[in-house]
Amino acid sequence: MYQYSNFDHEFVAQRVAQFRAQVARRLDGSLSEEEFKPLRLMNGLYLQLHAYMLRVAIPYGTLNGRQMDQLATIAERWDKDYGHFTTRQNIQFNWPKLEDVPDILQALADVEMHAIQTSGNTIRNVTADHFAGAAADEIADPRPIAELIRQWSTDHPEFQFLPRKFKIAVTGSPHDRAVTQAHDIGLRMTLQDGLRGFEVIVGGGLGRTPMIGKTLSPFVPLEDILPYLEAVVSTYNLLGRRDNKYKARIKITTHEHGIDDIKHRVETKFVKIKPLFTGEDMHILKEIERHFEPPNFKPAKPPVEAISTTSQPPAFRAWLDTNITPHKVPGYAIVSVSLKKPGATPGDASAAQMRALADIARDFGHDELRISNEQNVILPHVHRADLPQVYHALRQADLATANIGLISDIIACPGMDYCALATARSIPVAQQIATRFHALKLEHDIGPLKLKISGCVNACGHHHVGHIGILGLEKAGVESYQITLGGDAGEEAEIGTHAGPGFGADQIVPAIERLILGYLHLRANETESFLEAYRRLGLAPFKALLYPQEKKAA
Amino acid sequence: MSVTPISKVVTANDLRSGEVIYLRFPHSWTPELSKASVITDDDLAQAGLAFAKGQANVVVGAYLSDVVAEIDGPKASHFRDTFRSTGPSNYRHGKQEI
Structure with missing residues (x-):
């Protein structure tokens, strides 16, 4: 998975130091709440009904055991021993104290995480198919492009004060698990003459005026995707309404101007922008792709069918029926861990459960975890021979609920x-x-x-x-x-x-x-x-x- | 026909912890709605709100909340304010912690 460059480390460290100083100035009275509020929101800190809430980005839903352990540590040390995973592949801590937040952000930075742009009228956490890199039906892993978009959109000087928040989702599979048609921009990977590119969908969104996104372009080649996105967001930045927050999202802009008008404006803009992208973005993408090389999968040595025979306990078989998805590599499975035990709060995991998930990922899952937009945790790469042990370990942590996709798997x-x-x-x-x-x-x-x-x-x-x-x-x-x-x-x-x-x-x-x-x-x-x-x-x-x-x- | 006066309390969140707090006249804050000062006079309500807004280093998001005065103290009129006064319903957190 992606590892921070020196630039990333320095940028996140700077932001933590800035916010530490801003909190100090708020507490000593140098900053009013009106002045402080936009600063805290830029760092994902909200004031909710009973307490502050810190929203931490989990870019494209991917994290490793060390990061999950650190989320557990934050929950134990500065919150109430749990976290809430959201439909946007974020985690929210519901009880942090204001003066502790800089330390929490530092703890996140220590494991290459942050809460930047999880609020405000900016491009938010880029979400992706939670089975990315593992799905049997995938054209290619969509996370390298999602990471490129994260780098491009983070602190992008032109897009820090958009008319309204802006959400981008990416999928590499024809079967859409990333709800791409309900995002400001949805990217669906496609192939044309053997070349990779994306169908670009624009103007989807839920909220008070729900709309299904419309296809802006059926195919944008991979090498054009970043300038094309820049053209879309730039067009929206100028055209989107700022007089009425309920009419400010790009879905309303698209609805009011029509998809053909938006397409014409975007393509005109794209022609101007494209020459400015001299190929450096594709060079960076190549670098990023190296971070997303598949793990060293083990050969499929034991009989794969053995684990699904009727000799296994019924509870385990029920779990296999609902919580396992085919993997692209023979002998492997994708395990969905339900955070929806009947009677529990959907999406909540205790610190102990987070640690158990981190351990299981390290022991049996090539140290990879994903958060789904359905508020569950995914172990994307589990050898089928290890499924009984994984089930046992999940059961020990009260995480073996067999209900993925059923009525109690409620968002x-x-x-x-x-x-x-x-x-x-x-x-x-x-x-x-x-x-x-x-x-x-x-x-x-x-x-x-x-x-x-x-x-x-x-x-x-x-x-x-x-x-x-x-x-x-x-x-x-x-x-x-x-x-x-x-x-x-x-x-x-x-x-x-x-x-x-x-x-x-x-x-x-x-x-x-x-x-x-x-x-x-x-x-x-x-x-x-x-x-x-x-x-x-x-x-x-x-x-x-x-x-x-x-x-x-x- | 007599009209029951609308009773109010001044409420806000504590700047440091975010906890829901209520004004006790003249100048203190309590986390318990039952101990809040109940105001039935408009001018006094505005004065209380002005005091809260002047405490920018202590509280945030001050507003007047409608309450019903009962024997054991005021109770929130709106369910949102009831939840603010009690805490979440899924865990015994916040004001429900002993």
């Missing part, structure tokens, strides 16, 4: 339990739904189902692209939960349809239960997923399940 934002922007709580709803369906023992019968919960219209919980989405709002002084159906985060991305009036906090779990039990009767057969059944039947029968009283009244 949930922190909601009003922590977030200052939230309009309702998300976590208790996720806890109750997961606990209820675990008790019903129906998860595996229900099959693949993406349930996503956001505690406000900003949609950090990706509810618009959940097969079932739940949005927490305030209605008449109490929490109210709206349901959307039929959303999809994959390569056929779709925004879910609003199903009807909201449900009170005590009604949302029974409503979801009616919906799911009803689906089990509606589906054509046991293999038809919730989303497939919804697409076949449309909203009406599902709406009738949610609002049975309306049916009676009619």
Whole structure:
């Protein structure tokens, strides 16, 4: 994986020293809160409901055991023994004290991590397919280009005060696990005449005005990608609205001007910019690629099938069924570690669990870990012969929940339990739904189902692209939960349809239960997923399940 | 017909820890809503808020929060302020720690 250059080390060290001085000046009164707030946000420090929150970037979701150990140390030393992994492949610490934050940033810098540009109207942490470098369906590892984009966008002088925040996601696989169509820019690797390049998607995003991104160019060759991105962001920087923050994202710019107009402006800009890129970016990319050489995979010596025979304990077999994905190298597997034990907070890992994950990665996973946008941890390279030991070690750390892709593998934002922007709580709803369906023992019968919960219209919980989405709002002084159906985060991305009036906090779990039990009767057969059944039947029968009283009244 | 006056407290976050705190007249802060000074007079509410905003080195994000005065102290009117006064619901952290 990428290792900091001297430049990276010096830059991050400088930023830590700057922030240390800024915190000191805030504490001694030299800086007002108005002056200090943009400085702390540049370093990922928010003030939330109960405390400060530090958002740390995990670039393209990749980290090693040493870095995971350091996150555990931060949790133990300066927080409350846990961290919260987010849908943007970041980790958030919910309880740091202001005067400790410079030390935390130094601890991050010590392991080549930072919290820079995890807030503010800048290009945020670049996200990538969490199976990058391991997926069987991958054209090539998208992380070198993601790292190049990180280097280009970090402290980019032209892009520090964009009209609004800007999110870029990259995938190297045709099967889109990186939700590229819900980002300001989504990059999908493609091949044309044997040459690598990217389909560039622009103007996707969730939030209060959800939109699926549009293709700006079906193919931009690899050597043109950085000047092309610079042309897109530069065009947006000039054209994007600054009069209304709710209309400032590039999705609105694209919507208002039309994709053809944006394309014309970008291409005009690109022609001007391209000569300024003299090939140094491709030289740097070559250097970066050396850091992402695959590990020394072990030969597939033991019989691969042996571990999935019926002689294995049922719990282990259930885990194999749900948490393992095919790897590009024979004899290897991708292990998804669920942070969604029923009743637990989605995305939370204790310091002890982080240390266990670091140990397992070192012992059995070529020292690599990934964070997924679905708030789980990935061990991308595990030899299949080691799966029983990995399962055992995960079980010891209470991390062996076998529910990846099932109804209890819920995405949930922190909601009003922590977030200052939230309009309702998300976590208790996720806890109750997961606990209820675990008790019903129906998860595996229900099959693949993406349930996503956001505690406000900003949609950090990706509810618009959940097969079932739940949005927490305030209605008449109490929490109210709206349901959307039929959303999809994959390569056929779709925004879910609003199903009807909201449900009170005590009604949302029974409503979801009616919906799911009803689906089990509606589906054509046991293999038809919730989303497939919804697409076949449309909203009406599902709406009738949610609002049975309306049916009676009619 | 009598109109119940709207009661308020001055609340903010502690600059150093970020903890939710409440003003106790005349010049101190408490982490417990039950010990906050309840204000029913508009002028006094504005004076309390002005005092809080003048304490830029101690508190941040001061505002007036509606409360209902009860025997054992004020209770927040809005559920957001209730959560601020109690802490998160998923762990016994913050004000719930013993």
